[in-house]
Each structure stands twice: as C-alpha cells, then as structure tokens.
Amino acid sequence: MSTAQTLYRKLVQSHTVSVLDAQTVLLFCDLHLMNEYTSPQAFAGLHDKQRGVAMPGQNVAVVSHIIPTHAVELRVINDPPSALQASNLKRNCERHGIPLFDTNDRLQGIEHVVAPEHGMVRPGMVIICGDSHTTTYGALGALGFGIGTSEVEHVLATQTLVYRLAQDMRIRVDGVLPPGTTAKDLVLMLISRIGAQGARGFVVEFCGSAISALSIEARFTLCNMAVEAGARGALIAPDAQAIAYVLQRAPDIRAAWHSAALAAWAGLQSDAAAHFDVEHVFDASEVAPFVTWGTSPDQAIAIDATVPNWAADGPERESTERASQYTGVAPGATLQGLAVQHVFIGSCTNGRIEDLRAVAAVVGSRKVAAGVRAMVVPGSGAVKQQAEAEGIAALLQAAGFEWRQPGCSMCLAMNDDVLAAGVRCASTTNRNFEGRQGRGAITHLMSPAMAAAAAVTGHITDVRTLGATP
Template identity: 50%
Template sequence: MSKTLYEKIWEAHSILEGEDGQTLLHVGRHIVQDGSNHAFDALHQRNLRVRRPDQMFATPDHGVSSRSRDVEAIADPDQRRAVQALSMNSREFGIVHFGLDDPRQGIVHVVGPEQGISQPGMLLVCGDSHTSTHGALGALAFGLGASDVFHVLATQTIWQLRAKTLRVSVEGALPAGVTAKDLILAIIARLGANGAAGYVIEYAGPVLRAMSIEERLTVCNMSIEAGARAGMVAPDDTTYAYLAGRPFAPNGAKWDKALAWWRTLPSDQDAVFDKEISLDANALAPMVTWGNSPEDALPVDGRVPDPLDESDLERRAYQLRTLDYMGLLPGMALTDIRIDQVFIGSCTNARIEDLRAASKIVKGGRAVVPALVVPGSTQVKLAAEAEGLDRIFRDAGFEWGESGCSMCVAMNGDRVAQGKRCASTSNRNFIGRQGTGSRTHLVSPPMAAAAALTGRITDVRKFEV
C-alpha cells in the first residue's frame, strides 16, 4: 500500500501498540539543552542511566548570554545553574556536549542540522517545541515535555499517538523580496494558529523543491505555530548534498547504505493524505504580524484590521484586546507602524543565509533604532565573520552578539522593554514573549533590516539590492 513520508518513518520506528491507542516508538537521536535538567534530576532520583548516550547531544542555548561565552556572565542565577548543570550531566552520563567554550555550540535547532545530527528517516526529539525544524531534512522531529524527556533519557523510546497527515503544496515561485519566512507566515495565516492541530505537515511542490535546506528549516520551524505536531520536507539531492561530509553524518559504506534508504522515504506518488491544501507563491508579498499570534499576519502593504468589520463576535473581541495591547489603530497602514528596536536571530532565522540576506539591505546604511544580531550558532558566527558580515552590521550601528536564543525568549538578559515595539525574525509574538508588556512584529531578516534603517515597518521591496 502506498505510504506518506510520515507513515514510512512512523512504521520504521514502531515497537508496539498500547491498549490506549498510543505507539511505543524507538528514538533515533535526542538533543537536550539547558531546559532539560529536571529530566536529569529524575534519573538521579531513580538511580538510572541514560539508555543510549551515543545517540544524545547537548548544547546550552536558552539561558546563555549573547555578550560573552563566560558562564559567569549569565546574570540570572537560575539560568547560570541550568547551563552548569547541563555540562555536569553531560559529563556524568557520557553525552556529547557542545559547551560555551566549544565552537560547535549554538541553538539546538541550528546545531543539529549543521553538525549532521539530524538526518532523513530519523525520529528526533528535543525538549523544545520548535524541534519540528529538523523535519526539513526529512526527519520526523517533535518537541517533548519534561516527563517525556526523562522517558527518552532512560529508555530511548517515546509513547505517541499517531497523527493525521496534511500536505501543503506550494506552486509557482517566490517573488523578489519574498522569503521562506514570508511563506510560512502566509501558510499559518491561511491555516490558523490551531488549523493543523493533530496533523503532521508535509511541505511539497516546486517552491519547496527549489529551496535550500536553510530555507526549508525556516518553514518547518514554524509548523508548531499552526498547531502541527511536526513539519517535514521529503529528502532529495539538496538534502544529501547538504549532509555529505558533516561531522555526525554517515560516511564511507555507511553513507552508501543510508543514502539507499533515504531515497525510499519520499511519499509515494499515489499516497493519500488526510488533508491537502495548496498555495500560489506568485501571489505572495513580504509579511508582517500585527497581533499576538503568528496567524495575525498580513502582506506589508496591508492595513491593521478593523474589529467592526469582523462578524465573528469572539474574533472581534480578540482583535479589540489585541489592538489595545499592541497600541495600534484599526485601519492604519502597516507601514505606518513605528518600531523601537530590531532583533535578527532565533532558531527560525539566524543561519548564515539569513544573515547574508539581512546584510545586503543593511550595507551602506545606518540603523536609527537599537538593533541586535545574534547568530544561531558559533559556526554561523565564525562563518559570518569570515565573510565580513559582522563588519557590515557593526558599521551600520547594529550590535553583534554571541550565539544563543537571545531576545526570542527573553530569559537571558536580552528583552524588549514594556510598551516597546520590536521587529523580530523570531517565531512567536504572544503577549510578553520578548519581555513583560513587549510588542512583537514577526518579519523576515530583510524586513527586519529595513525596519532598523527606517524606524518603521517597511516594505523591503523598496530597497534595491
């Protein structure tokens, strides 16, 4: 019987089915960060060992400082202890650890792909909701809660309910100035913040096929914002070329064996999905969010919605509350929204291609508001500096940081002050995400760069590159 990519991976990792309908799945690889220490504490309390330390990788990202690699520079004592505990637990249990003094350190969802840890056909988990990112390489990847992290540490397995399948096909080609970030914001606006609940999304079509792995990572990263359990792109020659030679990817005869299996993974031509939708990429424009959900995304040349035009009373009430919190007026042009600062970073948009795209807008300009650029990993930072991208940003008045989650999550010293407005390349814009009372507008790296130079939401298509 024909199968989808998701079904093939699920069945390859299935061990047994429980009476409650859940399936016990073998976990291929497990990545942990500085939010995983409660799970390690549970191991200590039960006197258990990590079942497969050779298939685990650790790196601190959420609580680390973007100003220094010195653990003592982490101002919050709880975050400092979490980073130190991850190092100690990794050493005790024999886990590969990319610490602050390691050039491989970075955000888990940037490090995994660039080190070749994430691979096609793999079931990969992490105690972070944006683990869906790794699906860009043809993996089934999803986030876990603390109790599930403990279960994987102890058993290298996880109980899961089987999801439904949703294929999102993107036809045409992305217009100039439109990026992978704009595409996924448009998809979420179409589906809604809960529109893919209970589904695993497979992104398909000529636009996805033409994308680089870094662009696919951006798309899969935000699948969770539509409520999906995971997001995936079928592996192809772009995937294999990206993985070849990476430190934790197979090599030699193992590469040949892995590649032969990887080529069997794409969904069969006549595979049936539970739901399908399609988008015309030719009609897309640069996107910006106006509200407190990624689904509140509109083309940059649009206007803030007027709640009085909304017939759904619950939606109207939401819009009224949101406009009050965001300090916006109904019907105002999105390009009339003034911003107070800019953040370019996060597991969504802090890879080398993102920084290159932003630097092209920035070059020769000058930021008129505070702007912070934080590479997604130390490897990205070193590569950007080798290309001179850091100098372009610094010459334009941007701050250049050390790798980590930074202002995306506001638990590491980088935050947006109450009532202030930030154009951000991150993935979430809910109330208080970037700091108590913060106001966040999600945009692509080029859009964020344009906003930094103008002090307002700006259509990046007005910039000639």
Template identity: 70%
Template sequence: MSNRTLYQKLVDSHLVSRIDEQNVLLYVDLHLMNEYTSPQAFSALDARGRAVRRPHQQLAVVSHIIPTHAESPRVIRDEASYLQAQNLARNCERAGIRLLAANDPLQGIEHIVAPELGLIRPGMVVLCGDSHTTTYGALGALGFGIGTSEVEHVLATQTLVYRLAKTMRIDIDGALPYGTSSKDVVIWIISQIGAQGARGYAVEFGGSTIASLSAEARMTLCNMTVEAGARAALIPPDRTTFDYVRTHAKSLDEAAWQAALADWRELYSDADATFDAEYRFDAHAIAPFVTWGTSPDQAVAIDEPIPDEAAQATPEAAASLRRALDYMGLTASRSLAGTRIDRVFIGSCTNGRIEDLRVVANIVRGKRVAPGVRAMIVPGSGSVRRAAEREGLAKTLIDAGFEWREPGCSMCLAMNDDVLDAGERCASTTNRNFEGRQGRGGRTHLMSPAMAAAAAMTGCITDVRTLMGEAS
C-alpha cells in the same frame, strides 16, 4: 505496503511495538537537551536509580538562558540561570552525554547546531524538549517537541510512548515573488489556515515552491509550522537535502554514504497515499508579511491594512482582534508600513543561520541603522558567527550599526538579559509574538530577515522591496 505517506513510513520504521490503535512505542535516534527542560528529568532518573540508556544518542546545549553580549569567556551572572547551566553540566558529566556549554566553540541553539554538525539525517526520529524541533523535517527527519516527563522516558529507554498524528499535505506552486522568502511563506500559511489550523497533524510540504527552497530556508518553514499547531513538519528529501547532509555529515565514508542514499531515496509519500487534509496554494499570492497582533496568524502583507472587527467571522475573533490591537498599540484598517520601531532583533532558531545573515548584510551594506533604533544580530551558533566573520558579513553589519553578539536564543524569549522594555516595539525574526514573549509589555512584529533589515535602516516597518534596488 503501498499508499503510505512519508510520515507513516517514518513511524513504521521506528516502531518498537503497537500499544493500541492510536498509540505506539517509538524508537528515538537522537535526543537533544537544553538547560531548562532537562533538570527534572535527570532528578527523576536519580530518584528511581536509573541510568541514561544510550548516552551517545543524546546531545545537550546551553542556549536559552545564556547572555549574548560580547565577552570572553562568557559568564552567566544571573544566579538562577547559572544554576541551570551547572546542573546540566553535572548531569551530562555523570551520564557521559556530550555538552556544548557556554564557551564551547560549537555552542549555539540546538536547532541550528544539530543540522550543522551533521547529526540530522533523513529518516531519523529526533526529539527535544522544545516545540521547534519540527525544524528537522526540512531534512526528511521526524522531529517534534516533548515534555519533561517524556524527556525522562527517552533518557531511560531511548523510546517514547507516542500518540499518532493525523496527516496533512500542503502544496505550494510557483516562483516566490520578488522580495519574499520562506519566512513570508510560513507566516502567510499560518495566516491562511489559522494558529490551530494544523493542530494534531503531521504536515508534509510539497510543490515547486518548496522544491526551489534551500535546505536552510526549508528549516525556517518547518520550524514555524508548529505555530499552526502542527505536531510535525516534513519535506521529502531530495538532491538539495542530500547535498546539505553530505556537506555536514563528515563522518560518513563513501560506502556508508551510498548505502544511506539508497534508503533515503525511498523517503517520499506514495503516489496513491491519502492525507486527512490537503491544501494547495499559489506562491504568486505571497508578499512580505508582518504580524500585527499577538498570535502568529494575526498577520498581513505589508501592502495590506490591518483587518477590522467587521471582517471577523465570530464575536470571539472580534474580541481577540480588539485585545491584540490594544496590546500592540495599533489601529484597525491602517497599514503597518511606517509604524515606528524601537528595536530590531535578527537571530533565533528560525532565522539565525548564515543564509539569513547574508541576506541582511546585502540589504544594509553602505547604510546605517536609523537614529533611536537599537539593532542586534545574534548568530545561531559559534559556527555561524565564525562563517559570518570570514565572509566579511560581520564587518558589514557592525559598520551599519548593528550589535554583533555571541550565539544563543537571546531575545526570542525573555529567559536571559536580552529583553524588551514595556511598550518597546521590535521588528523580530523570531517565531512567536505572544504578549510578553520578548519582555513584559514588549510588542513584537514577526517578519523575515530582509524585512527586519529594512526596519533597522528606516526606523519603521518598511516594505523591503523599496530598498532592494539599492542593495548591491
């Protein structure tokens, strides 16, 4: 069958049965779990007297509730969080599921750990009880988040009742401008199409800009595509993908590798495939972007003013703008540049990879965190942390005045002890800037690692391009 999109090929290759025109039973290659979306699923299995069908196709990680301050061994002191971690450990031991617990050297955030362990490969279907499972589309895998009842179904059957998505193609062409990254690309896209602009769609990215991105930069892009409402994000696998997977999937011998490559090279949308929606953008329009509001689409280029009510298309949009600016303590029509910040957070499943830390270290080398600013670096995994220490990045960051933390989700969301106080303003490399996301009353500005590094050095939201000439 020709004229199929990559998304349709992935669904078809995992089709167990077709339920009706919109719903199918889908086979799941890998299921990832964390401590906060799995307890009810295991309890429901126990109540029904059912076992986990394929334990070796599961991986569990403690990541969201774990403290990240330097301590060895790490101890979860919050009683409710400790109970969650203990429940996960007990459930995994009973079911025979691999667990990366608090003091496992490979512990980290699931969306960073799984690719670096070589568990994510082109053509797979990967699920997790976390919306940013879209990350895996960077390697040509169909990944998406599921709810607790669906976690139970996957544990019991290794399948999922799945409602088909519509298809969207987003092409971006041209070289990325000076000072921009894939984080700027995705924030810019969301600002263009809206926080619901891809709702119900599986988004496939293409174009020369995407082809030029590293595998880790593509993970950042696919990770945040869910913030436009996308149900999945995909990039057709290419040489960049294959090189990344070859480096990390060490269990594949040469014969298995060549056989896999033969299959993976067929994972692309056919030339005559049609999409339900299509966009084409020019990369030259992209600049360093920063969010000003309380939704990822409320963002502007660092050299542009915050929009005003008159620019809004509807009264509802104008009201949303007013509420966001009131919460953020900002004024319409003014620039974000120069806005004082209290905290800097660099990490999360969006930007906690080794490439991100290299960028930050290059910008802050020989400089110091501005007085009055608390700046934290939280590596996305134990492997990232050790790599940064081997490369001397950790020393550069510590010398600059950053806190060098243990791996975890940390200040991405207020589920641990890394939180903002009410009114504190944070330059953050995370993926969501909702009200209270990083702490009740906390104000979050999403930006790239480079922009967050610039904010840490200057004490305010700053155009990183003004510092890049100073970086060695």
C-alpha cells in the same frame, strides 16, 4: 486495501518498537536533544529512581536559552537560577557521558541550528527535544517534534517514547516566490491563511515546485514555524539538495555506509496513492513581504495590506480586540511607516548564515536609523565565525548593529536580553505573544530582509522599496 503510505507513516512505522493501541506506539528515537531548561527535572526523576541513561551517545545537550549574548570573550551567567540550570546540565552530562555544547564552547548555539550544521540530522531519523521548534528537522526529511519534561525522562531511560499518532496534512505550494520575498514571508502567509490551530493534530508535509526551489536553510525556516499553525511535525521529502547538505556535514557516511544511506533515503517520499486527511494548495506568486500586526503568528498581513476588521462577536473577536489593544494597531491601519525602537535578528528561525547574508545585502552602506537599537545574534558559534570570515559582521557593526555571541537571546525573555514595556520590535523570531520578548513589549514578526529594512529606516518598511532585496 491500499498499502500506499505517506512519508510520515513510513517514518513512524520504521521506528515503532511496539504497537500499544490503535492510536499509540512505542517509538524509538534516533537523537534526543536537550537544553538547560527542560532537562533538570528529567535527570532528577531519573536519579530518584536510580536509573541510568540508556544510550548516551544518542543524546546531545546545548546551553542556549538562558545564556547571555553580550560581546565578551568569556561568558558568565550571572543570574543565579540560570547559572544553576547550566551547571546542573553540565554535571548531568558528565555523569552520564552525554556530549555537551557548554556556555563557552566555540561551537555553542541554539540546538536547532547546531544539530543540522554538524551532521547530526539525517533523512529518515526521529528526533525529539524538549522544545516545540524541533519540527525544524523536517527540512531534511527527519521527523522532529517537541516533548515534555516527563517524556524527556522516559527517553533518557529507554531511548523510546510513548507516541500518539498524528493525522496527515499536505500543503502544496507551486510557482515562484516574487522578488523580495522569502520562506519567512511564505510561512507567515500560510499560517495567516490556515490559522494558528489550522494544523493542530497533524504532521504537515510540504511539497510543490516552490518548496523544491527553496534552499535548505529556507526549508529550516518553513518547518520551524509549522508548529505556529499547531502542527505536531513538518516534513519535506529529502531531495538531491537535502542529501548533498547532509553528506557535506556527515564525514562518517563513507564507503559502504554511503551507498546504504542513499538506498534507504531513496524511499523517503510519500507514495503516489497515499492518503492525506487534509490537503491545501497555494500559489507562491501570492506571497508578499508579510508582517504580524497582533499577538499570534496568524495575525499577519502583507506589507501593502491593511489590518482586517474584527470578526463577529465571539472568542475570535475578543482575542483580536485584545491583540489590537496590546500592540496599538487598529483595524484598517497599515503597518508601513510604523516606528520601531528595536530590531532583533536571530533565533532558530532566522539565525543562520543565509539569513545574515540577506541582512547584509539590504544594509549595504546604510546606517541604523537614529533612535533604533539593532541586535544581530548568530544562531551558533559556527555561523558567527563564518559571518565574521565573510565580512558580514564588520559590515553590520559599521552600520551600527550590535554583533553578539550566539544563543536564543531576545527570542524569549529567559535571559538578560529583554525589551522594556512599550518598546516596539521588528523581529525575525517565531512568536509574538504578549510579553514574549519582555513584559509589555510589542513584537512584529518578519523576515531578516524586512527587519534589516526596519533597522535602517526606523520604521516597518517594504524592503522592495529600498532596491536591495536578497
């Protein structure tokens, strides 16, 4: 019997406290991230049972989803329920000694941007959070995934999680991404090919020459959106680039710890004979700028393609017809030239410095088109400060973009950055569900470069035609 293991199995095995049954283990969690909207009930349950937090130092909290992003020096959460969530989080963190990036912390931001940029994420870790896009950390060879509120309480009390094992999927992408395309285009293409449930029940390992060529920030984007194909996790084996990224941000890894870390990380790859339950192979040369046309991330097409005709009668036809009615995009239509009234650049998918540099490269000396409101929301305070130091913020403001404070903002309508019904938005976020950015609002997912092109032209535009691609 082969003892070869996938990277996923190695990570689970190294964190298994006990085996509960053939499909379930008690898993130790190296890092637990919390936000203001999934933790209140967990703390309440903990306090009702008169329990404390087992390992406060391995928990970190961030205020991100409900926070306003207006360009003001001192932020105030005016919505009473949201303000209560933030104040409860602060009180609970103070009570239990948990580090908190609070509302007006200069380094506050989205948890999935803040954690890796401060060296909290290292290869081989298990990281959980009450947010589905925790898969982001797979870019550094860490197993990250979202959990529910009751599980948050269990982790706070024990630093462990009752975990049901997933299956293994490998997605290989070889070749070179064409000019004008990015990791966002790649992942939208992959999701459109395998479907919104194509990776359901699986942890996906990405590999291949095209994946190795991606920057770490691009890998964050790829792993972040793997959950939109139903994946329970996403992984990329840590290479020299990933290790360098971590070491630059983790000053505690020095001397003997440095050599020990490198030795441990060297084994974080799938064995050559490891078995994957499902495998997919794609060619990077097939990637074009991709844009969603419907209300699911898998309803996406290349910018030079047309919206497909509906499937035969059944649930899929019903969902596509409903999506078409909601977005006003019919079969056979092209997305090029479709007018937008709003552009949103930000989120845990595309709110990093590399994303903002791509936007600035496309914008150049251009201006935001008449009738378009364009917003840029950095993913964290550190990203904001860097973009300002590099002159990106000034360039975008001169072009007519709103330069905002960090936060989740218009990724989801949980704060005061909400679109009105009927407004069509070119967005760098991760979900385009009905009402995701506001009741009746229409979201088209795309890369930061494509969103920038839409902002300066006033409609969905193939960024390659502007002659200034990142």
